[in-house]
Amino acid sequence: MPQHETGGAPGAPAHEVRDFLRRRSEQIAQRWADEPLFRTVFTVSREEAVEAGRAVVDALARVADSRRVEDPDAAGFSAVREQLARMGAARSRAGLSAAQVSSELAALLPPVDRLLVADLERERPERLRECSTALTVLMGTLRLVAMQTALSEIQALTDRQRLQLLEVATPVIKLWDGIVAVPLIGTLDSARSQVVMETLLNAVVDQHARFAILDITGVPTVDSLVAQHLMQTVDAVRLLGAECVVSGIRPAIAQTIVHLGLDLGTVKTRAGLADALGHCLDELGANIVAAAPGGADRR
Amino acid sequence: MSEAFSRPAAGQVPVLRLGNVLPVTLPGDLHDGMAHRLRQDLSEAVVRGGVTGVVIDISGVEIVDSFLGRVLAELAAQAGLPAARTVVAGMRPAVAITLVELGLTLPGLRTAPTTEAALELLGRTAAPPRAGRGREGSP
Known part of the structure; x- marks a missing residue:
């Protein structure tokens, strides 16, 4: 775990990522608003998409703050869980498979990564790589959280329908x-x-x-x-x-x-x-x- | 012959007599001793003669365990005896499900939905052990 071998002045990569996310939250949200995932779900106004993106960035920063970038159960994610579920459900309704939704979530990473590289270009290359890795892991965990949420929604739906089937299908x-x-x-x-x-x-x-x-x-x-x-x-x-x-x-x-x-x-x-x-x-x-x-x- | 029928003490299931038929109502909380006593009373009453059928009403029994299941299975086995035929009446759905799940399907046992139907069944099928069911479709 790279974020544990800190000690030096710059702090753990996770905290570096946290500072970066807090600093750049507005830009990241703006860029995400142009990604298909946000653009197609929040169709009413761009402002709404930016707002949603900002919430996700905040959650990511909180998770990075707790240094549990690999943990999908990290407390920071709970705030956006419902929103992620809504976004996933909207994309599924539009006819996308789970894999497609997942790759749309993956597409959120490159814009953030580019910003991070631009921000830290004066750092040592190893340091930059560590931070980039931490960010990638964090985004991967976000993807996992979204898929988990979607899956549990589907599970709940299946359970409900099974019950309905039991009630409906046996008339005397x-x-x-x-x-x-x-x-x-x-x-x-x-x-x-x-x-x-x-x-x-x-x-x-x-x-x-x-x-x-x-x-x-x-x-x-x-x-x-x-x-x-x-x-x-x-x-x-x-x-x-x-x-x-x-x-x-x-x-x-x-x-x-x-x-x-x-x-x-x-x-x-x-x-x-x-x-x-x-x-x-x-x-x-x-x-x-x-x-x-x-x-x-x-x- | 009345002494066997006219002493229903506490903890005992009274065995009544209606013509040639002995109707018995099982209480909901039938326990070991009562069941033994009942089996004894019943066989004594049958041996005394003049009895053609026994109707056991278990509509008051809501919960059945393996013990009561065995009691019913033994009663069903007794039903094969020539002297008197046994009919179990008024079983509740939950009891039926439990018995079936315990594997006690009681193959030889005659059953009826109510005591009335059981009496009808006994009166109608005098000699043959297993004849067709009802003729009139009265509910």
């Missing part, structure tokens, strides 16, 4: 007095099948259902885990005193089940939802007959 439909159905769509994982089981069981109890139909037409693949979840749901429904019918097993899934050697022997299956409903109605004794010719217009 009442098909008839005493018959409820759950059309399952999409891949079943443990968390989802848990939700399915809970909502289905509650619906069975609330609606005094005697039959529950699990329609898996929309489930793309069935592995042993999914099959186990299905079996558990079927067993739980049976424990409540209702009967569970699984329908909509596509040929490919049927083959997979046989290949995996899964035993669905105790599960009642029907080809389609209509067949399952027919079976349940039959068991309930609610016979549906074709309308007599010339009779009332009823199904």
